[in-house]
Amino acid sequence: MGNIQSISYFIPELIVTATVLVAVVADLFTSTRKVHKIGYLVIGGLAIAAFALWLSSPEDSSTLFLGTIVIDPFSRIFKFIFLLATIVAVMMSLNSDELNSVRTGEYYALMAAMVLGMSLMASSVDLIMIYLSIEVVSIVSFILAGYLRTQVRSNEAALKYVIYGAFSSGLMLYGLSLLYGLTGTTKVLELGSAVAALGPGSDLPLTAATILIMAGFGYKVAVVPFHFWTPDVYEGAPTPVTAYLSVAPKAAGFALLIRFFNSVFGEEQPLNGAVWEAIEGVPWQDILMVLAAVTMTVGNLIAIQQDNIKRLLAYSSIAHAGYILMAVPVLSQEGIYAIIFYIIVYLFMQLGAFFLAIVVSNRYETENIDDYSGIGWKSPYIGFFMAIFMFSLTGIPPTAGFIGKMYLFAALINGGSQFYWLAIVGVLNSVISLYYYMRVIKVMYFEGEREKDLYRPVGASAAIILATGIPSIIFGIRWSFLADWVNSSLKFFVSGF
Amino acid sequence: MVDLNTYLIIGAILFSLGMFGVITRRNGVAVLMGVELILNAANVNFVAFARFGGMDLTGHVFSLFVIILAAAEAAVALAIILNIFNNLGTVNIDEANQLKQ
Numbered sequence: 230m231g232n233i234q235s236i237s238y239f240i241p242e243l244i245v246t247a248t249v250l251v252a253v254v255a256d257l258f259t260s261t262r263k264v265h266k267i268g269y270l271v272i273g274g275l276a277i278a279a280f281a282l283w284l285s286s287p288e289d290s291s292t293l294f295l296g297t298i299v300i301d302p303f304s305r306i307f308k309f310i311f312l313l314a315t316i317v318a319v320m321m322s323l324n325s326d327e328l329n330s331v332r333t334g335e336y337y338a339l340m341a342a343m344v345l346g347m348s349l350m351a352s353s354v355d356l357i358m359i360y361l362s363i364e365v366v367s368i369v370s371f372i373l374a375g376y377l378r379t380q381v382r383s384n385e386a387a388l389k390y391v392i393y394g395a396f397s398s399g400l401m402l403y404g405l406s407l408l409y410g411l412t413g414t415t416k417v418l419e420l421g422s423a424v425a426a427l428g429p430g431s432d433l434p435l436t437a438a439t440i441l442i443m444a445g446f447g448y449k450v451a452v453v454p455f456h457f458w459t460p461d462v463y464e465g466a467p468t469p470v471t472a473y474l475s476v477a478p479k480a481a482g483f484a485l486l487i488r489f490f491n492s493v494f495g496e497e498q499p500l501n502g503a504v505w506e507a508i509e510g511v512p513w514q515d516i517l518m519v520l521a522a523v524t525m526t527v528g529n530l531i532a533i534q535q536d537n538i539k540r541l542l543a544y545s546s547i548a549h550a551g552y553i554l555m556a557v558p559v560l561s562q563e564g565i566y567a568i569i570f571y572i573i574v575y576l577f578m579q580l581g582a583f584f585l586a587i588v589v590s591n592r593y594e595t596e597n598i599d600d601y602s603g604i605g606w607k608s609p610y611i612g613f614f615m616a617i618f619m620f621s622l623t624g625i626p627p628t629a630g631f632i633g634k635m636y637l638f639a640a641l642i643n644g645g646s647q648f649y650w651l652a653i654v655g656v657l658n659s660v661i662s663l664y665y666y667m668r669v670i671k672v673m674y675f676e677g678e679r680e681k682d683l684y685r686p687v688g689a690s691a692a693i694i695l696a697t698g699i700p701s702i703i704f705g706i707r708w709s710f711l712a713d714w715v716n717s718s719l720k721f722f723v724s725g726f
Numbered sequence: 727m728v729d730l731n732t733y734l735i736i737g738a739i740l741f742s743l744g745m746f747g748v749i750t751r752r753n754g755v756a757v758l759m760g761v762e763l764i765l766n767a768a769n770v771n772f773v774a775f776a777r778f779g780g781m782d783l784t785g786h787v788f789s790l791f792v793i794i795l796a797a798a799e800a801a802v803a804l805a806i807i808l809n810i811f812n813n814l815g816t817v818n819i820d821e822a823n824q825l826k827q
């Protein structure tokens with residue numbers, strides 16, 4: 230579709246763009262005392278964008294802007310995920326003491342800019358657009374991570390982030406240039422057949438390109454061995470930013486990863502019901518399977534040793550990226566279904582757990598797990614929901630995390646016998662994760678004095694806790710609504726310009 | 727005789743030098759220079775493929791986008807390094823080690 234006709238399908242993104250611009254300008258005319266209003270403005274703009282997205286037809290499927298991006302049900306559900314995660318993250322930021330010590334006008338504008346970049350990531354089908362959208366998201370994340378610019382910890386987080394980020398996107402770019410040289414096209418939808426037509430002599434450069442591109446994607450979703458930045462960045466960045474970075478850009482990375490690998494290295498185009506097969510000569514399925522296994526094991530084993538709640542959640546988010554990555558090489562509708570379902574439940578439980586960490590740090594001024602002793606009795610409300618999130622992150626019924634993991638493992642088992650070992654590694658890892666998640670609950674309820682402080686979060690804080698906590702329980706008991714929605718979103722745009 | 731292979735070899739050398747710089751340098755600015763070398767290695771590849779590979783102009787366009795984004799990235803990275811310098815008095819990335827390894 231040409232540029233002019235495309236605009237009518239691009240309205241949600243245009244609203245997000247307008248929100249960014251209005252927020253930046255409004256920041257100039259707002260006094261420091263009232264700067265939180267920019268946050269409400271951004272929430273409003275994103276809510277309007279979500280509404281516009283809701284009004285768009287769920288069955289729309291075509292390329293936009295001369296074949297650089299697509300709209301399809303698959304990108305639509307991811308755009309909802311990004312908008313939801315960002316709205317929750319902005320609300321979290323408004324309630325964070327840490328951020329309210331600095332002027333935050335641009336901060337909210339940057340958060341909205343992230344949404345634009347991530348929406349493009351989920352829908353780009355051109356190598357140029359892929360690189361451009363990844364960089365938009367990365368550059369904004371660097372600034373967000375270093376937003377507390379007088380704090381050395383925040384500076385250091387941003388420095389590590391920017392060095393690893395620039396390095397891995399450079400590697401990816403070199404891989405993309407090799408891929409372009411091999412195939413002569415940057416259009417992802419044409420790359421599939423072009424790669425399949427290459428002779429066996431191209432196996433070596435193609436494998437090199439795959440590994441280099443994997444470095445860029447792997448960095449975005451923080452899989453081993455591209456995970457070194459994660460704990461330091463997550464610990465040093467302001468907590469709402471950490472929560473946001475551990476959910477939204479990861480989801481965008483997975484959207485891009487799934488679309489890219491299935492379109493480029495899948496032999497059959499991913500139509501509904503068709504059998505996908507990997508292209509011979511490029512062992513990308515094996516690469517991804519090994520990466521998934523190593524990622525969750527490393528994430529879990531290091532998470533055990535952590536005493537800081539932010540670092541614990543950071544390492545556990547590496548493990549979760551590993552669980553999600555398990556289902557990517559399966560190449561089935563079921564696998565993608567499980568991934569999207571898991572990302573949605575992960576969004577609620579991860580953001581919820583991080584927000585409770587913020588509430589605790591606002592109230593008790595600690596991020597150390599040992600200092601959580603007795604919180605389950607002091608403030609039953611925090612204790613109860615923290616326990617829910619920990620159960621859900623472990624994957625214990627009847628929480629949403631259990632259902633999500635169940636789908637992931639089911640996709641692996643139905644995928645064939647070559648995936649059985651990965652499923653076993655995944656189950657073993659869930660057992661390991663039980664240890665450190667339960668430690669938080671143990672400290673909250675079975676250690677320290679049972680004094681009654683009866684602190685109860687009120688207002689917006691309580692609303693965020695409920696908004697993330699209730700879905701974490703509900704989707705563990707009745708998930709058919711979510712399942713239907715995800716199921717109807719499993720369509721890529723495939724061909725025809 | 728200058729052909730595609732010559733440029734690809736130059737690209738590969740630039741890429742290796744960039745990797746070497748990123749891995750061995752401890753000065754934040756020098757690490758960024760290594761990253762720029764990697765990006766420009768990819769640029770050389772893109773332009774060479776577009777020119778000699780009998781392909782369309784996409785490669786040239788891609789390299790223009792890369793140049794723009796590299797500039798944006800460098801601006802943000804230098805701002806961050808400047809912050810580090812203001813707070814720590816050094817741009818040595820080894821000394822930014824307040825966070826646990």
